[in-house]
Amino acid sequence: MTAVAEFGHLPQDLRPVAALDAEARIAHIRAERWVQHGAADRVLSYLHEAFEQPPRERMENILLVGESGMGKTMLVRKFERQTAVPFDERAGLQRRPVVVMLMPHQPTEARFFDQLLTALNAPSAGHFARGFPVQEPAVRLLRELRTRVVVIDELNSLLAGTPRQQRVFLQLLRFLSNELRLAFVGVGVPEARHALLSDGQLRSRFTDVELPPWSLGEDLRDFIVRLTWSLPLRAPSPVDSPKLRRLLLDRTGGITLGLCKAFERAAVAAIRTGREYIDLSSFEDTEIWRGVATRSRNPHPQPRDHARREPA
Ligand SMILES: Nc1ncnc2c1ncn2[C@@H]1O[C@H](COP(=O)(O)OP(=O)(O)OP(=O)(O)O)[C@@H](O)[C@H]1O
Ligand SMILES: [Mg+2]
Incomplete structure (x- = not known):
């Protein structure tokens, strides 16, 4: 058993889950959970x-x-x-x-x-x-x-x-x-x-x-951080990058289902390979995107009212 105190990058309530074995953690990732945004x-x-x-x-x-x-x-x-x-x-x-x-x-x-x-x-x-x-x-x-x-x-x-x-x-x-x-x-x-x-x-x-499709902006940035916090990986995941957000929007058309599916798959792969974190390269693997359709009718959503454009 890994010491719970190690997982300082995760919210308190998820730290004990990160200490569980691989199968229990994968089951946790696949279970339905609500991520606020x-x-x-x-x-x-x-x-x-x-x-x-x-x-x-x-x-x-x-x-x-x-x-x-x-x-x-x-x-x-x-x-x-x-x-x-x-x-x-x-x-x-x-x-x-x-x-x-x-x-x-x-x-x-x-x-x-x-x-x-x-x-x-x-x-x-x-x-x-x-x-x-x-x-x-x-x-x-x-x-x-x-x-x-x-x-x-x-x-x-x-x-x-x-x-x-x-x-x-x-x-x-x-x-x-x-x-x-x-x-x-x-x-x-x-x-x-x-x-x-x-x-x-x-x-x-x-x-x-x-509930509009995701666009580049603070809301998406925040959602990705929270989504990552909901995954019991043992190492911190550097996912807070404009390039990563752009890739995610391109692949999903800004649809939440696609985003969640990709993060779940990336997290499961990170556990199975022992890598224990996800980053931009996790999403460059085509396997992650299997069956994820760009279903939005607006494949390149632009920021709306509250959202702002990010620098390149
Ligand atoms: N706030 C959220 N937190 C975590 N996962 C979410 C959230 N919102 C959506 N998802 C993910 O997106 C998937 C699709 O969500 P949901 O079934 O609510 O979509 P919907 O808009 O009702 O779609 P449909 O119009 O096809 O019924 C969920 O199964 C879940 O994986
Ligand atoms: Mg529905």
Whole structure:
């Protein structure tokens, strides 16, 4: 066993992990973990604002858009954890202030409520196919569990419905919002913006929030440092370099999924080879990039508002 005190380059809580054997450390690297970053902080603050608004006739909703793999689902799960409350012993209930559900592939009312019941862990979930009524128990449960925000992930699936199905569904959202005075957070790829267009009244109650692809700037620099801190390598990794950041953006198109995958692979390789750190050369290995697609439609993202350009 290696002495934990050695790993001063890692955050306190990760030092004991760095002392574990190779397989345990690789398992840690492959497990899902949340790495905080600037854009996520900003989006989370908007979500908390929506959460804090008092119940009223006209609730403000949010439409969170971002390319596939930017981290939208992980972010709304984080929001759900941040707003979770302890089990209510007196009522014998687990209240659910925020519920994250998945938009069904067929946007019918019955399937929507069924997905909602599934997200609420209701025993009645899955019964829609047998013709059981689902709207009433779902609405009752939302009241009972004191739900204030319903997050609908993959809202873009709504676009798979017929125009009529889409209109009916949006009316349903409007009804639920008025009836229960809860806020909705729609989540999806940028096309999801089209999903709300056919209902102007509802559209005006949604504010767009974006998780944009990474660009050169402080946010990316900071994210890479934090990402590296989440990897239990035994030696410090010199990853704070503009050249490395440029290479990462070129290869990933600024998509978080690609960045995370490359760091995970580089870290696993660093453990297997006994090198124990990652640097620019780790990412010059083509094996690291296997299957990482540049999926952004903007392959050379430039800094936006808050980000600034770095010197060569
Ligand atoms: N904050 C983060 N911390 C650590 N890893 C992250 C973070 N954000 C994204 N990732 C990585 O990116 C991957 C993709 O994230 P996620 O599934 O949330 O993307 P998405 O935007 O929901 O994509 P899709 O539109 O395809 O559903 C995650 O599995 C994880 O590896
Ligand atoms: Mg997702």
